[in-house]
Amino acid sequence: MITPFTASGALDLDGAQRLAAHLVAQGCDGLVLSGTTGESPTTTDAEKSTLIAAVREAVADRASIVAGVGTPDTRHTVELAREAQKAGADGLLVVAPYYSKPPQDAIEAHFCEIADAGEIPLMLYDIPNRTGVRVEPETILRLSAHPRIVAVKDCSYDFLAAQKVLARTDLAYYSGCDEHNLALYAVGGAGYVSTVSNVIPAPLRAVLDAFDAGDTARAARLQQQATPLIEAIMSAGLPGTVTTKALLTALDLPAGPVRTPLRPADEETTDGLLSLYRTLTLTTA
DSSP, X not given: OOOOBOTTSOBOHHHHHHHHXXXXXXXXXXXXXXXXXXXXXXXXHHHHHXXXXXXXXXXXXXXXXXXXXXXXXXXXXXXXXXXXXXXXXXXXXXXXXXXXXXXXXXXXXXXXXXXXXXXXXXXXXXXXXXXXXXXXXXXXXXXXXXXXXXEEEEOSOOHHHHHHHHHHXXXXXXXXXXXXXXXXXXXXXXXXXXXXXXXXXHHHHHHHHHHHTTOHHHHHHHHHHHHHHHHHHHSSSSOHHHHHHHHHHHTTOSOOOOOTTSOOOOHHHHXXXXXXXXXXXXXXX
16 A cells, blocks of 8 residues: 655545555455555654554454565564554565675574564565565575465566465465466465555456456456556556556545655656556446
């Protein structure tokens, strides 16, 4: 979920509650707060905890809340994990420690220390193009033995590695790349952690619902219909946070500005996103 801000750039708790309730009503059975899409690099620790508590109040037990707590500092991540649990999170999303490029044994120890520090489950997040380091499949296999490490958000673009881990563990594997949602689900994935679902929660949910119903042809068609908007949001040369907030604002849903160093989308980009959105919603209506 994006983190709504007011026009002045302050945390918009009312907007966050309204957006969270909207997303759950449209088919999201869980919400990830303070991920990269939620602008976690530019929100304070206090804002992160306040956001969790506000969204928990808004959705009650109608959806799970997973808190993004990953940082390049193990001690700081442990502190965020403990505060997220106190604020009402059901689970943690922990990205590999970025920038410092630690070796695999250090990455493994990082995740284990965080998992040991709390009482709620943890989802590993592998996104090497942002962190600069891979969580190698063998590392994930070892980490799967930890009782609180239960899931993976996969943005590695290594489909073979994902299948190898799926075949050898009970980890719940979530697509972190919307273009892979159906493909990973079809080989045993658990679902997706999605930026694009901020704007089209129901159409993306419909893809997996069709697959579950045995209508694989419809599932494929729905995924294909969503592809142009997925591409525009995630591959238009702007971060997904920027394009998502632009489209949410155009749809009169809570979003607000992005925080610097991000910059808002221009009018031409926003108009293009809105056109693709309208085409998709007409097609899937």
